[in-house]
Amino acid sequence: MSTKKIHAQPPEKLTGIKLEEIPTSAVGFKAIKSAISHITNEVGLVKGIGLLSKLNQKDGFDCPGCAWPDPDEKRAFLAEYCENGAKAVAEEATKNRVSPLFFTTHSVSELSELSDYEIGKKGRITHPVVLHEGKDHYEEISWEEAFKMIGDELNTLDSPDEAIFYTSGRTSNEAAFLYQLFVRQFGTNNLPDCSNMCHESSGAALTETLGIGKGSVTLDDFNHAELVIVMGQNPGTNHPRMLSALSETKKKGGKIITINPLPEVGLMRYNEPQNPIKWFGKGQELTDIFLQVKINGDVALLKIIMKLLLEKEKETPNTIFDHQFIKENTTGYDDFIKDLETSSIDELIPQTGIDFDIIKEATDLISQKKKIIICWAMGLTQHKNSVDNIRELVNLLLLKGSIGKQGAGTCPVRGHSNVQGDRTMGIWEKPKDSFLDNLENEFNFKAPRKHGYDVVDAIEAMHQKKAKVFIGMGGNFISATPDTEYTAVALQNCDLTVHVSTKLNRSHVIHGKKALILPCLGRSEKDIQAAGEQFVSVENSMGIVHSSSGHLTPLSDSLLSEPAIVAGIAKATLKDSSTNWSSLVKDYDNVRNKIEATIPGFVNYNTRVREKGGFYLPNNAREKDFTPTHTGKANFTINEVSDLHLEKDQFIMMTIRTHDQYNTTIYGLDDRYRGILNERRVIFMNPEDMKIKGLAKLDKVDLTSHFNGEERIAKGFLVIPYSIPKQCTATYFPEANVLVPIQSKARISNTPTSKTIIITIHKK
Numbered sequence: 001m002s003t004k005k006i007h008a009q010p011p012e013k014l015t016g017i018k019l020e021e022i023p024t025s026a027v028g029f030k031a032i033k034s035a036i037s038h039i040t041n042e043v044g045l046v047k048g049i050g051l052l053s054k055l056n057q058k059d060g061f062d063c064p065g066c067a068w069p070d071p072d073e074k075r076a077f078l079a080e081y082c083e084n085g086a087k088a089v090a091e092e093a094t095k096n097r098v099s100p101l102f103f104t105t106h107s108v109s110e111l112s113e114l115s116d117y118e119i120g121k122k123g124r125i126t127h128p129v130v131l132h133e134g135k136d137h138y139e140e141i142s143w144e145e146a147f148k149m150i151g152d153e154l155n156t157l158d159s160p161d162e163a164i165f166y167t168s169g170r171t172s173n174e175a176a177f178l179y180q181l182f183v184r185q186f187g188t189n190n191l192p193d194c195s196n197m198c199h200e201s202s203g204a205a206l207t208e209t210l211g212i213g214k215g216s217v218t219l220d221d222f223n224h225a226e227l228v229i230v231m232g233q234n235p236g237t238n239h240p241r242m243l244s245a246l247s248e249t250k251k252k253g254g255k256i257i258t259i260n261p262l263p264e265v266g267l268m269r270y271n272e273p274q275n276p277i278k279w280f281g282k283g284q285e286l287t288d289i290f291l292q293v294k295i296n297g298d299v300a301l302l303k304i305i306m307k308l309l310l311e312k313e314k315e316t317p318n319t320i321f322d323h324q325f326i327k328e329n330t331t332g333y334d335d336f337i338k339d340l341e342t343s344s345i346d347e348l349i350p351q352t353g354i355d356f357d358i359i360k361e362a363t364d365l366i367s368q369k370k371k372i373i374i375c376w377a378m379g380l381t382q383h384k385n386s387v388d389n390i391r392e393l394v395n396l397l398l399l400k401g402s403i404g405k406q407g408a409g410t411c412p413v414r415g416h417s418n419v420q421g422d423r424t425m426g427i428w429e430k431p432k433d434s435f436l437d438n439l440e441n442e443f444n445f446k447a448p449r450k451h452g453y454d455v456v457d458a459i460e461a462m463h464q465k466k467a468k469v470f471i472g473m474g475g476n477f478i479s480a481t482p483d484t485e486y487t488a489v490a491l492q493n494c495d496l497t498v499h500v501s502t503k504l505n506r507s508h509v510i511h512g513k514k515a516l517i518l519p520c521l522g523r524s525e526k527d528i529q530a531a532g533e534q535f536v537s538v539e540n541s542m543g544i545v546h547s548s549s550g551h552l553t554p555l556s557d558s559l560l561s562e563p564a565i566v567a568g569i570a571k572a573t574l575k576d577s578s579t580n581w582s583s584l585v586k587d588y589d590n591v592r593n594k595i596e597a598t599i600p601g602f603v604n605y606n607t608r609v610r611e612k613g614g615f616y617l618p619n620n621a622r623e624k625d626f627t628p629t630h631t632g633k634a635n636f637t638i639n640e641v642s643d644l645h646l647e648k649d650q651f652i653m654m655t656i657r658t659h660d661q662y663n664t665t666i667y668g669l670d671d672r673y674r675g676i677l678n679e680r681r682v683i684f685m686n687p688e689d690m691k692i693k694g695l696a697k698l699d700k701v702d703l704t705s706h707f708n709g710e711e712r713i714a715k716g717f718l719v720i721p722y723s724i725p726k727q728c729t730a731t732y733f734p735e736a737n738v739l740v741p742i743q744s745k746a747r748i749s750n751t752p753t754s755k756t757i758i759i760t761i762h763k764k
């Protein structure tokens with residue numbers, strides 16, 4: 001074994017911060033300039049523009065950025081991309097290469113000293129490589145040998161449950177379907193995925209209350225909404241194309257309420273990218289009422305709003321609540337109201353940190369509206385009571401009859417471009433029996449029924465050596481997961497770690513006894529199989545399934561597609577599978593026929609996926625049909641406010657994304673919309689808290705997190721005074737992941753509480 005130290009965390013070193021004024025509006029000229037500069041640097045201008053012209057077009061490839069849908073009808077040439085979509089494409093189509101030669105000159109321990117930014121910039125991996133036991137350098141390996149190594153290792157395990165099969169949400173429907181099929185034929189449901197850290201809480205809450213784990217709105221609903229409430233989300237950075245939808249809502253007379261601890265620039269003002277005349281102006285105002293809630297104060301805030309609505313309803317009966325909707329479609333209303341009446345506004349107010357008058361103003365607006373959409377993302381899903389957060393916003397929509405009609409409904413805004421599709425394809429550690437029955441019938445094998453490990457449980461299992469092989473279909477497990485040092489030990493305990501990846505990342509250097517990196521085609525590249533050129537399909541945040549075909553020549557002849565890699569592993573592992581893996585991969589139509597045969601909603605898949613723009617999957621909530629819930633009706637629920645308790649000197653910390661990253665892929669070191677340039681090790685603090693703590697701007701501090709008597713430390717962060725509620729702070733992910741305790745997770749969904757970490761701050 002190498003004696004050199006391997007670093008699981010990014011280095012402490014600072015990169016030379018520059019501060020600039022926070023812009024007053026998002027998008028506009030600087031965004032276009034930034035997009036062009038990333039494309040030019042990574043890809044070259046001419047090739048880059050060619051690429052962007054195929055992005056999100058009906059004959060093109062799906063943006064590897066977020067899961068926001070494309071317009072059903074009109075799609076502007078060169079315009080259905082955003083600054084961050086352009087960066088995502090540039091990152092994948094980069095000129096930089098990680099070849100076998102690269103690995104002879106760069107050892108694993110040396111690479112681990114780099115930041116995630118520096119590792120990512122090394123580029124695309126060109127050949128499969130292996131790290132033999134005790135070695136510090138990866139070496140080239142043939143695909144055949146790599147597959148055999150995986151098959152041999154999996155077949156020596158005492159039980160299939162000793163292997164973990166992770167998925168990140170970029171994997172196409174076709175690859176995801178084959179992957180879960182292989183894993184279940186191998187004999188386990190250990191299929192954790194990035195959803196476990198992302199919208200799992202949304203899925204759990206929505207399935208219980210509305211009978212479907214997905215959102216109910218379509219893009220067109222934003223043209224009809226009277227009010228959109230955006231909670232715990234920063235679309236200016238993470239879903240820039242959503243700003244166009246919000247802009248349409250406003251143009252048609254709708255209003256926007258934003259609930260967030262930070263005044264995120266993108267939600268305040270917006271300059272349309274499609275209209276150059278507007279690039280330089282003041283921009284369109286988006287948010288009408290901004291509720292600057294304390295971190296994790298959302299249930300308290302929603303309870304106050306609903307209590308005020310109830311008072312109004314009592315004063316003027318049948319004007320505020322939609323009683324006909326409630327009566328026809330819901331259960332639990334009386335118990336919910338009884339509970340609401342017992343809660344005290346005076347006790348709830350301090351949890352929100354918001355002036356009561358502003359809450360009343362927001363309530364007045366809500367009371368007048370009948371068509372409301374609520375959008376949300378990680379600000380609601382990564383807390384101990386996240387499922388409560390989402391059930392509570394469903395309560396509000398049910399009171400207003402705002403589900404299952406035009407211009408109204410739930411909008412959990414997904415992260416990865418196919419994370420929703422992967423779940424539809426069966427990437428889930430808790431599959432439904434009906435799905436497994438269908439797989440058994442179609443593929444003639446006995447599917448495992450015991451539920452598998454999710455992300456947190458998988459880390460625990462590897463840590464305890466109950467799991468010994470880790471395979472990652474995309475993603476960057478070490479940097480995305482909580483408790484970095486703990487998770488590093490978990491991965492290092494494995495006998496074999498395997499990563500199917502496009503680019504080099506930190507997970508390749510935090511390895512098991514043996515390790516493999518299997519390089520795959522990216523979204524933008526042509527996929528040629530025995531029957532000719534193939535396309536894949538994906539499902540966006542609003543349940544539209546559509547095709548995606550790459551146009552670039554693959555960067556190396558040694559890349560395989562994700563479906564081909566799964567088939568290779570399956571053939572080397574499953575000795576008595578009756579599935580013809582080669583024929584499935586030869587022509588992806590064959591995979592889609594199998595999906596059609598096993599998953600509801602995919603009738604005539606191969607025909608409909610070829611129609612321009614794709615097709616909508618069935619959505620019961622959209623149709624106002626709540627029969628799939630356990631009561632057969634939409635359910636009102638009673639939810640818990642935060643039980644967070646801060647000792648003297650303690651703060652709540654949330655970990656968020658900068659404008660220059662895609663999760664663990666760091667495009668650059670700026671966070672332009674928050675006025676920070678060239679530095680990621682910062683902590684945002686309320687200026688009054690800084691005064692009390694005797695801290696000045698750019699003071700260097702160490703952070704200690706506190707959980708059940710345990711302490712974790714992250715060193716060397718610069719203090720930034722910022723508009724954030726008192727006792728609340730923010731740092732960037734993944735630098736601060738070391739502070740997130742593995743056992744600090746949401747009830748029911750088991751999602752790490754990446755947005756509520758209790759910390760103390762210590763000046764150097």
Ligand SMILES: Nc1nc2c(c(=O)[nH]1)N[C@H]1C(S)=C(S)[C@@H](COP(=O)(O)OP(=O)(O)OC[C@H]3O[C@@H](n4cnc5c(=O)[nH]c(N)nc54)[C@H](O)[C@@H]3O)O[C@H]1N2
Nearest residue numbers: 084232233234238295296377378379415656657661662663
């Ligand atoms: N460019 C780019 N696009 C991306 C990604 C990326 O990294 N870069 N990631 C993709 C993925 S996988 C995902 S899941 C999404 C993530 O999209 P977001 O959820 O927008 O991402 P975060 O940066 O985690 O931002 C969380 C927001 O919630 C707020 N917040 C935090 N705590 C609370 C709270 O307690 N209450 C309320 N009301 N608000 C709170 C924060 O201030 C912040 O504005 O974006 C996707 N798109």
Ligand SMILES: Nc1nc2c(c(=O)[nH]1)N[C@H]1C(S)=C(S)[C@@H](COP(=O)(O)OP(=O)(O)OC[C@H]3O[C@@H](n4cnc5c(=O)[nH]c(N)nc54)[C@H](O)[C@@H]3O)O[C@H]1N2
Nearest residue numbers: 168194198474475476480500501503505655663664733754
């Ligand atoms: N503290 C904290 N932690 C968080 C979060 C947070 O807000 N705070 N957010 C969580 C969330 S919402 C999510 S979704 C997870 C994300 O967790 P992951 O999905 O595991 O992480 P990513 O950074 O999206 O993965 C990036 C890697 O995917 C690989 N890749 C890119 N494209 C492809 C492709 O087409 N195929 C294959 N096979 N590989 C590809 C590249 O090698 C790249 O390095 O992180 C979670 N972790």
Ligand SMILES: [Mo]
Nearest residue numbers: 198199415416
């Ligand atoms: Mo996510």
